[in-house]
Amino acid sequence: MSVLFFDIGATLADVSFEDDGSLTFRPRPRVVEVLTALAGVRRGIISNPGAGDAARERARAALDAAFAGQFTEAALLHWGPKTERGIFDGAVASAGVPADSCVFVGEDPDERTVARTAGLRTAAHPVFAQAAVEGRPVLWTRIGLPGGRGLAELDAVANGTEVVPVHVASDRLVLAMASERGASALRQAGFTTDPRGSVEETAAFLLRDDRPVPAPEAPAGEPPEALAAVEGGLRASAAFAFAAGELAGAGPALLSLGPAPGGVYLAAAAGVPVEGIHLPGARPGHTERLLPDPALLSRPGEAPDREAAAGFAPGAPSEETVEAVRAAVTPEVMRAHVARVSGAAPLVEGGAHTVRGRHAAGADNVLVAQALAGRFAALGLTVRLRPFTWRGHRIANVEAEHRVPGSDGAVLVTAHLDSTGDQGAYVDGAGVPRPYDPAADPAPGADDDGSGVAAVLAAAECLAGLLAAGRSPARTVRFVLFNAEEQGLVGSKVYARAAAAAGDSIAGVLQMDMIAGRRDGGHTVEVHAGAAVAGPAAQASEELGEVLARAVSAVSAGLTVERITGPGDPAAGRSDHASFHERGWAAVAVSENFFDGAEPASGTRQYHRPGDTLDDPDHDTGYATDIARGVTTAALTLAGL
Structure with a gap:
């Protein structure tokens, strides 16, 4: 008789840590149906909830809440890293059957490889669990x-x-x-x-x-x-x-x-x-x-009532909102935020630790995510960490939200929190060129995408100030910082996939990716709305771009807006907004003059290099502030402020 062992995160469920410390598992699409069809098959868990007994107890409670009665054999629940075969050997021993009668079901190919070394069969998705049991490719x-x-x-x-x-x-x-x-x-x-x-x-x-x-x-x-x-x-x-x-x-x-x-x-x-x-x-x-997803084709943002739900025809930004944005989103605020995440100042005010890099494989990545979550929480927002695994590293997206009951959709202001220096030149002790090492080499990422992170934080601070002054948005506003963008948009794909599975309603996504790189007198902001697949999402994204253009004109009149649309958009599929286009949601990517390939370019010359620092001559905080003000104004206007 076969025994199935499932990973949890991204395989069985989408995972979130709530701001009260609780852990929530939300079953992925088709998972419950698969488990029901396999009712007569013994099944267990091989998953890593983090270190310590408390983490394991929390995971067991979340498992029971999400999958009541599905995983009843306590001996078949195995908690810990899946980077070495020991945990898989232990699972086989607990099952009391030969290793090739056990199947590990997990999305991560690295973990499936380790399971194979222990003799288990593997399946890349729960939908294929029965195929693995029967030996079908x-x-x-x-x-x-x-x-x-x-x-x-x-x-x-x-x-x-x-x-x-x-x-x-x-x-x-x-x-x-x-x-x-x-x-x-x-x-x-x-x-x-x-x-x-x-x-x-x-x-x-x-x-x-x-x-x-x-x-x-x-x-x-x-x-x-x-x-x-x-x-x-x-x-x-x-x-x-x-x-x-x-x-x-x-x-x-x-x-x-x-x-x-x-x-x-x-x-x-x-x-x-x-x-x-x-x-x-x-x-x-x-x-x-x-990433595999049974719900990928459903494209919830293209529902027939999208136009009524999105409402991309707000009036001009109010004078009160423009004034609040100019007061909250300033060069001093932007520079301070970039300094903390790029290593030019301590990560936490009053602390001693400075960031060397935010690469998804680096130790500082987790510390930065935690510090950013703390800054959002201090503003009174509801904060969640959305953890996932990339190449054996447990990292997380950071989400902060002001929820409005009855909102017809959330307005998202986003950027990516990770960085890389893999285009730099590195040599070993003998002076021989070597590859970039994220554990040792600097990746300050002040522009890419420390500037976007700073803008998201400043926008959140602006909203917090408006709330404190008694103003109330009509829509939910959410601030999201994605991880592992530099590894192929992994974090935003995980996030958008989970949002779609949860039936989330998203009115529009304003994604900032590199907004501080300016040289040779350029003062253009690129607004990319082009989607790889034509349809309602592309049209809605163009409408969202128009809202942003109006906001920029109201608050940052010195900026020239370059709106780029259609399937030929050079940023289509290339930044985190694309993960939302996949689901049919309206989204735009906002950047310095960098993606479009126009000559002469005016964006940074330090792309993915250790020279991408706050003090680099190409880093223009005033320019980034102008762009951040436009995005913040657009988001608040869409939210009804």
């Missing part, structure tokens, strides 16, 4: 939607079989995990399937290649789409060849999953550092980590 599969068939129809079929989507390339192509049973169900329903290789202990990525490709010849008599397909194939082949060459010594070969929007889909074995690939001339955000 699960494959990366390209799903084609013929004309007249939409994502909603595919969603209805996929959610009734062994299929889990990971990325929507267009309204005609979806990348997914699927067993042959699932693929057969898709074909019977009229969709096409193109299997590309085994999932096993791999993760999927989208690697964009901004280099020009040779102009292809149009096939004789073929429609224009055929030419686009040829060009896409050439770009995918070039990107894959480069990636394979860069990672030739990193372990198992990469697997091409075929052309993707602007590049190639890749499957990489656990531990292969795809995030470290930098194609020549690549623009920011060229690598995107893809």
Whole structure:
């Protein structure tokens, strides 16, 4: 008899730590149905709730609350890190069956690899637990939607079989995990399937290649789409060849999953550092980590009542709001916030510790997240840490909220809290070039994205001041700082996936990614609304961009707003706003003159380098303040203030 062991975070449930210290598990889509179908199979847990007995007791209580009666064998509950095989050996021993009769179900391919070393079978998602028990393979599969068939129809079929989507390339192509049973169900329903290789202990990525490709010849008599397909194939082949060459010594070969929007889909074995690939001339955000989600196709932001719920036609910002923003969001405030998160001043006022870097793999990352949560809490906001695991590191997104009962949707003001210095030049003791080491090398990230973090904090302080003065918003306002953005938008994808699963209503997302880099006299702010998949989300994002443009004109008249829309937007899919576009929600990315590739550029020259400091000549606090004021004004106006 087989025994199933499940990871919790991101596999069984979305996890949040409430501001009262309590832990909440919210079951992921299709999980309860899977567990019900497996009612006759013994099941246990292998999960890491953190160190100490209190953390384990808290996790057990949250498990019982979320999955009452589903995990009743106490001996099969195993708590601790999954970075070494010992915890898996202990699980097998507790099950009393051979190792190959045990299945570990977990989203993280690194953890599945460790489980395999202990002899367990693995499944990349609970939907495939039965396939793992029966020894049936699960494959990366390209799903084609013929004309007249939409994502909603595919969603209805996929959610009734062994299929889990990971990325929507267009309204005609979806990348997914699927067993042959699932693929057969898709074909019977009229969709096409193109299997590309085994999932096993791999993760999927989208690697964009901004280099020009040779102009292809149009096939004789073929429609224009055929030419686009040829060009896409050439770009995918070039990107894959480069990636394979860069990672030739990193372990198992990469697997091409075929052309993707602007590049190639890749499957990489656990531990292969795809995030470290930098194609020549690549623009920011060229690598995107893809996460499995049965609800990916539902796109809740595209509900028929979106227009009524979002209400993107507020009047001009009120004079009271503009005055409050100018008083709260100042160069002095912005500079102080950037100083604390970039190491130019102690992380906590009166403390001794200064930040060396905020890389997701660095020790300071956790400390920064905790300090930011503390600053939000001091403003009287409801604060939650949304933890997740990236390559064995337990890190968290930070969320702070002023909730308005009866709100028709939340207005989100966001940035990413992590940083990297991986474009710097490093040498070992003998002067030989070596790779960037996040544990030892500096990554102050004052612009990327300390400037965005400072703007989010300043916006929260402005709202707190308005609340203290007796003003009340009509909508919920939420401030979110995402982690692991530099690793392929992982944190925002985890956050948006959980928000969709919870049935969250989001009126609009204002994401700031690098707003302080200014040189050569430039004074332009880029507002990116373009979405990779056309549809209501793209239109709503353009409307949100118009609200922001009006706000900038009201509070920061010296800024020139460059609005960029459409599928050709150079930031489409490349910053954290894209994780919300995937769900159909309106979102824009706000940045210095950096993403659009225009010459002469006026953004920072210290992108992903240790020179990205508060005192760098390219770091302009006054410029960042102007942008932050515009975003804050737009958010407060959308919230009804």
